[in-house]
Amino acid sequence: MGMPVAVKDNICTADAPTTCASAMLRDFTSPFDATVVKLLNNAGAAIVGKTNCDEFGMGSLNINSIHGPVVNPYQPHGQSTLWEDRERRAAGGSSGGSAAAVAAGMCDAALATDTGGSTRLPASYCGVVGLKPSYGLISRWGVVSFADSLDCVGVIGKDVVSAERVYDALAQFDPQDPTAIPESTRTRAHELCSHHMFPWVSAVQNSLVGLKIGIPQEYFPTSLEPSIVAPLRRVLRALKGRGATLVPVSLPNTSYALSAYYIIASAEASSNLARYDGVQYGLHVPPPPDALPSTPAETYAYSRSAGFGAEVKKRILLGTYALTADAFDNYFLKAQRLRQLIRDDFHRVFAVPNPLASASAPPTSAPDGVHVLLHPSAIRAAPRLDQAAALAGSLDNYVQDVLTVPASLAGLPAMSVPAGVVEAGAEGAGWPVGVSVVGQWGCEAMVMRVGKVIEEVQRENA
Template sequence: MLSRCLSTTPIRRHASTLGPKATDSLWRQAIIRKNDSINAIVHVASEDASEALANGPLQKVAIAVKDNICTKSMPTTCSSAMLKDFRSPYDATVVRLLKEAGADLVGKTNLDEFGMGSLNTYSIHGPVVNPFQLPNEDSSWESREQRSAGGSSGGSAAAVAADMCYAALGTDTGGSIRLPASYCGVTGFKPSYGLISRYGVVSFADSLDCVGVIAKTTKRVRAVAEVIMVPDARDPTSASHALRSNASSHSPRLSATRLDGLRVGVPAEYFPSELATSVITPTRRVLSAFQSLGATIVSVSLPSTPYALSAYYVIACAEASSNLARYDGVEYGLNVTVQRTRSGDTAMRSYAATRTQGFGPEVRKRILLGTYALRADAFDNYFQQALRVRQLVRDDFNKTFRSPDVRFMVSPPAPAADQHGVDIIVHPTAIQPAPLIDDNTKQGLDAYVQDVLTVPASLAGLPALSIRSESSIRDSHEWPIGVTIVGQWGSDDMVLRVGEMVDMSLRS
């Protein structure tokens, strides 16, 4: 039974009486044993692959890395046949920073192919099974219901939930960290766009992609995020020191243990008709925790929210169509050779065969949708309109927050903060608990609705932290439910500090 093999302590490689090699062997065996049932990790690091430094803030802390982030010591497949044999000649900036901080990279985690999916079922490695177990569940792993770990960073969330690592890196384009975190009952953090380097991350949609962190608690998330949240000259979208400092100066000042003076907005638009009734009580419990800490809860409106999901998929698919054009069988990825014939263009037929065999059905679908949206006769009606909606979503947030978005400030804001605005926004992370893996109703258009509550923050580039409501601990019949805290751009430290305090309040 899985519950018997899940330890209560995150696996770490550290000095012990057994010696480094013996400890590493036990660590590897534990990960492999758990992974047989969960399929969270697609490549376990070898015992001699560690390049961690002897000292650092994350010394010997076990961290897993999503398999679309380049690592020179392990394959980077993006869960795609297109890259099944690919090995990067360099480490992504976030991987290098973790190694310099002393972390042990324990393996690469499963994902939806190229990050395109919400249930982690579109993978050449197979689906990820949610490792969460109900407190009253005593059936064997094989006989219990198999639920999705969420996508696309489902492998990272499941590895954390199963205590296979202390924390894991994921990527979030429209909710790919927050949704799995909600489903698996862990904490997931998407930073402000540009605060964590994307250098060495295989691109899906460049204007939306973010690297983030998944861990059991906000405190652990913050420990890892602080190491990798630094400017990087190799990433042209990385925010400068000056811009980060300017944003931080406008964030509200908090005490160490209280949230007095903090204004929390709850948007009505984030409670759509698709929202399951089981989500309401956990969300109320988190809001009650805010009130107990001294925060003020107010109702706010973000009227452009209903249009955000459609705009997101137009923009994301269009950028994916452009980014994945490089996988042509010549420059990158799989190459399928086609025999020369008397008629037809051999090069074009080889190109078509390479992309047909190399990309899975979901990726092919999104490439076709994005290519159509970028056509000259459709560009204005689809892509340009989606960009206008994106700006409307951003404007909604800026009108709601008390602090300004310093990225687009033309002049300094007024000295007095807007007393009618809010400092953070709180809403459910997902419209429901983790669905069953074999639920056919979630394989069509309904699968895209899973992202309806997460894409607005992505379109606006805002920091978003999904924390677990503790209802599933008190009410043993419930699966985990996540609640998201969203802040103004650059207020990441404040969002994480708020998350830590709410975490402690919920667990007390």
């Protein structure tokens, strides 16, 4: 491979600390490399360092870190080249450090993780490419868990080709990962994807005749800033000009996705983070010298109170409540049922059948369906860091993920590709806007092919 690659700080590396941007693991160095790190080394990549992130991957703006916030390195045209004069905006989270490293030219690609949009959101804010692969295609062994049923190792690249090269090196079955998808299912997905790609990939060069792009109407919520729509429309017009067919589609359960996501993710996080008790490993804070003899629970409380930040504590408490006997049926189980409805929505609109469905199951695809979906990656351009700090204490902070969590809940591949910048006169003028391409499970090749065409369109219009 021979390309410089950075690694997010919640992915284990034996030769560098893995802190998860948390005081709980401030001094932790893993005794082993994660599978994805081994694969990068085997492919000849040059690992240049670890990147900042939100604590344990929990956040949308990369301001929840013991290392401090990540500053977006993107520089709008005409802005002062002096660092002290530049506008300080958020890089997005939780993989903001990975996106910023790529955007600043420190590496060609970086490993990220994506639980509800943590690869795609910072990629959109920083003007780079961010790929969340299908759940189970890239090994999670050696990745510090946030929410096991949602976590994916993502790739952020300076362009689609860079992201594709890293993805190709990592998308291998790993027997150490209990969530890894077997080779037979991977082969089936590849065959289905290739079959449905053939009519429009084999056409005249640069032509998209035969490609059907779905535009989900639910992905234009009231929280979406109008300045985001214009770059998306330019991309859609260009793709239509190359022969693609634009099809309006409906994913009716999308409105429930954000609520379901935060219940499921917080519940899994409360379970995963229970291991950090300050006794077996992690930060240990003993009771004060003048304290009465304490119970083990009180000893854990001192360490966990000092080791976890405010956002992590909030999600642990929310998740613990959702798993209590009184709330389990009304919250956690309902969220899981909604998750299945969201999956079903996607499978109903895609022309490619679901490779994960059993051979005896009825078809879960639409014969006249679409090949990919296209929608804005974020509801806005990168917010200023002072705005981000204000958002941290409000519910608006969690709305940042509203367009990315549906694909995460369904385990589908999704890629954010730069689509231009906000037009002059609007908030965030000159800052990048991304569009997301979403495909059926296992159709990364289809998603990346459309992403490459979007890049071509942007170069032509530059």
